Amino acid sequence: MQDPAHRSGKIFIYSLVFVICTLALLFIFFFVSSRCSQLILWDIQPSECLVGVSLFWLEGGILVITLFSLYQVNRLMNSKK
Numbered sequence: 001m002q003d004p005a006h007r008s009g010k011i012f013i014y015s016l017v018f019v020i021c022t023l024a025l026l027f028i029f030f031f032v033s034s035r036c037s038q039l040i041l042w043d044i045q046p047s048e049c050l051v052g053v054s055l056f057w058l059e060g061g062i063l064v065i066t067l068f069s070l071y072q073v074n075r076l077m078n079s080k081k
Helices: 004-041 053-078
Strands: none
């Protein structure tokens, strides 16, 4: 049997991690898209708007953490006690 206060604390922590990771993904997306749009508006070569492989790895890692947090929140919310 799990203590309800402990369960609520876990739900809060995983929800907080989910929100922070989602906001980080949105920030990265909008930062890259705004940077690329500025380069296009300034008539700089579109090839200058390249996204590095390390950014894809970072986004992938954040996405995995986000999905795991969402899974944990769903599991804890559906548990009986």
